[in-house]
Amino acid sequence: MDIGADDFAELSPLLEELAGFSESGGPGVTRLLYTKAWLDAQMFLAERMRSCGLEVRFDRVGNLYGRLAGSMPGASVVLTGSHIDTVRAGGRFDGAYGIAAGLLAVARLKEVYGTPVRPLEVVSFCEEEGSRFPLAYWGSGNVSGMYAERDGSGIFDHEGISLEEAMREAGFGLSSQPDSRRSDIGAFVELHIEQGVVLERMGRRIGLVESIVGQRRYSLTLSGKPNHAGTTPMKMRRDALAGAAEIMLELEERAWHAGDPLVATVGRIEATPNTPNVIAGEVRFTLDIRHDDELELERFSQGVLDASRFIAESRQLTLDIRSWLQTAPVQMDSQLVKVLQGVSAGMGITSRRMASGAGHDAQVLAGICPSAMLFVQSRDGISHSPEEYTMPEHLQEGAAVLANCLRQLAYGEEGLR
Amino acid sequence: MDIGADDFAELSPLLEELAGFSESGGPGVTRLLYTKAWLDAQMFLAERMRSCGLEVRFDRVGNLYGRLAGSMPGASVVLTGSHIDTVRAGGRFDGAYGIAAGLLAVARLKEVYGTPVRPLEVVSFCEEEGSRFPLAYWGSGNVSGMYAERDGSGIFDHEGISLEEAMREAGFGLSSQPDSRRSDIGAFVELHIEQGVVLERMGRRIGLVESIVGQRRYSLTLSGKPNHAGTTPMKMRRDALAGAAEIMLELEERAWHAGDPLVATVGRIEATPNTPNVIAGEVRFTLDIRHDDELELERFSQGVLDASRFIAESRQLTLDIRSWLQTAPVQMDSQLVKVLQGVSAGMGITSRRMASGAGHDAQVLAGICPSAMLFVQSRDGISHSPEEYTMPEHLQEGAAVLANCLRQLAYGEEGLR
Numbered sequence A, B: 001m002d003i004g005a006d007d008f009a010e011l012s013p014l015l016e017e018l019a020g021f022s023e024s025g026g027p028g029v030t031r032l033l034y035t036k037a038w039l040d041a042q043m044f045l046a047e048r049m050r051s052c053g054l055e056v057r058f059d060r061v062g063n064l065y066g067r068l069a070g071s072m073p074g075a076s077v078v079l080t081g082s083h084i085d086t087v088r089a090g091g092r093f094d095g096a097y098g099i100a101a102g103l104l105a106v107a108r109l110k111e112v113y114g115t116p117v118r119p120l121e122v123v124s125f126c127e128e129e130g131s132r133f134p135l136a137y138w139g140s141g142n143v144s145g146m147y148a149e150r151d152g153s154g155i156f157d158h159e160g161i162s163l164e165e166a167m168r169e170a171g172f173g174l175s176s177q178p179d180s181r182r183s184d185i186g187a188f189v190e191l192h193i194e195q196g197v198v199l200e201r202m203g204r205r206i207g208l209v210e211s212i213v214g215q216r217r218y219s220l221t222l223s224g225k226p227n228h229a230g231t232t233p234m235k236m237r238r239d240a241l242a243g244a245a246e247i248m249l250e251l252e253e254r255a256w257h258a259g260d261p262l263v264a265t266v267g268r269i270e271a272t273p274n275t276p277n278v279i280a281g282e283v284r285f286t287l288d289i290r291h292d293d294e295l296e297l298e299r300f301s302q303g304v305l306d307a308s309r310f311i312a313e314s315r316q317l318t319l320d321i322r323s324w325l326q327t328a329p330v331q332m333d334s335q336l337v338k339v340l341q342g343v344s345a346g347m348g349i350t351s352r353r354m355a356s357g358a359g360h361d362a363q364v365l366a367g368i369c370p371s372a373m374l375f376v377q378s379r380d381g382i383s384h385s386p387e388e389y390t391m392p393e394h395l396q397e398g399a400a401v402l403a404n405c406l407r408q409l410a411y412g413e414e415g416l417r
Helices: A011-019 A036-051 A096-113 A138-144 A163-169 A198-202 A240-258 A294-314 A334-346 A361-365 A392-411 B011-019 B036-051 B096-113 B138-144 B163-169 B198-202 B240-258 B294-314 B334-346 B361-365 B392-411
Strands: A055-058 A064-068 A077-083 A120-125 A185-193 A206-212 A214-223 A263-265 A269-272 A282-291 A318-327 A351-356 A371-376 B055-058 B064-068 B077-083 B120-125 B185-193 B206-212 B214-223 B263-265 B269-272 B282-291 B318-327 B351-356 B371-376
Touching: A011 A036, A011 A096, A011 A392, A036 A055, A036 A064, A036 A096, A036 A120, A064 A096, A077 A096, A077 A361, A077 A392, A096 A120, A096 A185, A096 A392, A120 A138, A138 A361, A185 A334, A185 A361, A185 A392, A198 A206, A198 A351, A206 A334, A206 A361, A206 A392, A214 A240, A214 A294, A240 A263, A240 A269, A240 A282, A240 A294, A240 B240, A269 B269, A282 A294, A294 A318, A334 A351, A334 A371, A334 A392, A351 A371, A361 A371, A371 A392, B011 B036, B011 B096, B011 B392, B036 B055, B036 B064, B036 B096, B036 B120, B064 B096, B077 B096, B077 B361, B077 B392, B096 B120, B096 B185, B096 B392, B120 B138, B138 B361, B185 B334, B185 B361, B185 B392, B198 B206, B198 B351, B206 B334, B206 B361, B206 B392, B214 B240, B214 B294, B240 B263, B240 B269, B240 B282, B240 B294, B282 B294, B294 B318, B334 B351, B334 B371, B334 B392, B351 B371, B361 B371, B371 B392
Parallel strands: A077 A120, A077 A185, A185 A371, A206 A351, B077 B120, B077 B185, B185 B371, B206 B351
Antiparallel strands: A055 A064, A064 A120, A206 A371, A214 A282, A214 A318, A263 A282, A269 A282, B055 B064, B064 B120, B206 B371, B214 B282, B214 B318, B263 B282, B269 B282
16 A cells, blocks of 8 residues: 555644634534535635645535546546534534545545546535534435435524525525436445544554444333322332333343443433422433344334333333434445455554444435445544544544545446446 | 310311412412511411410510410420421411411310310411521421520521511511520420321321431432443443432332331432433432431431442442431420320321321420320322312311310320420
């Protein structure tokens, strides 16, 4: 391999510049869809792409592409990139890293190897996080056709501005602009920070994402009787909080027993009346359950809900269950994962196959082309926070692995399916 | 027994009238110490006492007494009554019932039996709930001497008014007024609603309070790591909420094992950041532990805290424990309880010896004279609520038991210790 981490000394300064495009005031980076900070960032990237000799274009929803044409007529595109938007007060690496590293990788490939066989493109997807409007993957979802029937009307941000209005305000959504939907992509490789602790704890440098987990989220409400904590004997209680505690431990024990990659979490809880000397009459809490196998996910979720019903009944509590999010797991392309693994190994870099516990654009692109992801370590697993951090040497190493993967895919002899 | 429930037809109308003395607006009864509603209620009771032929006096802090003089010179006083103040939006029975029933009982005894051997007094204590100022038992605590060193300065309500200022505003706190402290009481019997479910569930009409529980209250803070719920494998978590759940169940199991009268409750919980897809990094929750035996209370509490420390350690969580309330259990006078039991049995009324899980003026009076309590049923155990309710026939029956107890104590031949 001829491209190494040393070739990406520009990466940290580029991420630093990108972090500058943020709503003022808060800590961290806030770059919400179609805001001024967002538009400035996309325009900055477009200029940078141009200066690297890439053909630049925006599509109708504001996804930005930089293209290096290939020599083979009609060959499908090798695409890399990630999303430019952030959560409120997010970090500087989530999304931006995949774009910046992709841009520099394509530029370096052009410098070293010239014209590829297949076209090479880097994309800055307009939106993934769902931070401004109550939907996510607006960028990749328009590319895949998932949002083909939606124009953004009827979806509003906290200030009552519709997605359609915001899009037009930013200069997009016009019928004269190129349709977002694509069918010419032969492979998508997304480089991203892990946003978890697995690589760090295991001492591996590169995560090879084999699958992206499916999710189930539920709100559970347990109702008992809010009696006096002093005058109600233990055996006469209908304590909703004690019932919630039993369900929480049951969930944890089942999740341990199920093993990786299943994870299950109660992250939110609210007791009523929430007073030290009153037995809780009502407790609401959430379940967040994830697995990369749909059958296992469904089996586990139903098992937990059945157990919760049993616990509630045995304590004379009523249980209301509301399901509010269901997404299916997505498998990454196994051939593509092998390519990424081979490249990492060839560079002497430790890697680990893993499931992604968080959602990513790659799961949407997987619907229309072979897709895979590379992870680099996130310090302490902290993300969606100004404290998000990955060491420069890890960032550069990830970019080098990506570059060598893109080289193999776009410059190689072997065909892509 | 010559006095029966039928003699107390006036009780419900009297309680109805008392409930009318309340801050306007809210549901239920709000009668906070030294407010206009409070003063009007005390003045109304004073007038009612006078009309029953009792000598009326207020002491320095606003406790109101109605006295029926006895024939034996120097004999100690037989006292009954309860507190006139309420919690915010409280019920019409908590406190008021013991005063109204006591007043009517003394009046009826005077009508039927004339002058007693010992003086008979009914008291309307000024304050017990701790609802306006951050202290409780201001009435009985001044009688017992518990508050002998305090003038109410330096203690403020939510509006910044000092207890001393409020007392003077209501016309009390003057050195010309009778000292509150007393040493002439031979027995105190307090009639009160149970504020619990034991009598109702057991189908008993009268509770004979043998003891009032001591209390321990703690705030526990568990700290772990607030990681992503999707990307953090189960075995790499430091989940503060799962730790709290384990402690809550441990507490409940130990309390069941300890058996009555021990009760232990987690009534308040707060998780941070309290977000469905983030593992809780910090959880604060309270422990409320009660028992009528100090050694058992202390042993149980320390056992729970030790177990909590062990659970925290095994989960790599840090645990901070803050103790914010400790009161010792108080035993009622066993001879007096026997008198109450004998009277109930003699009237053919079912009773049950029990511990009071809530605090009462009788625990303060117990420091200066033989004291005991009678409970009547509370529907569903609901108290400190506008929904507080006891059936009129139960109220009248309790008043009749009280009257016959007072008769035995004040008109009988046997001496009081």
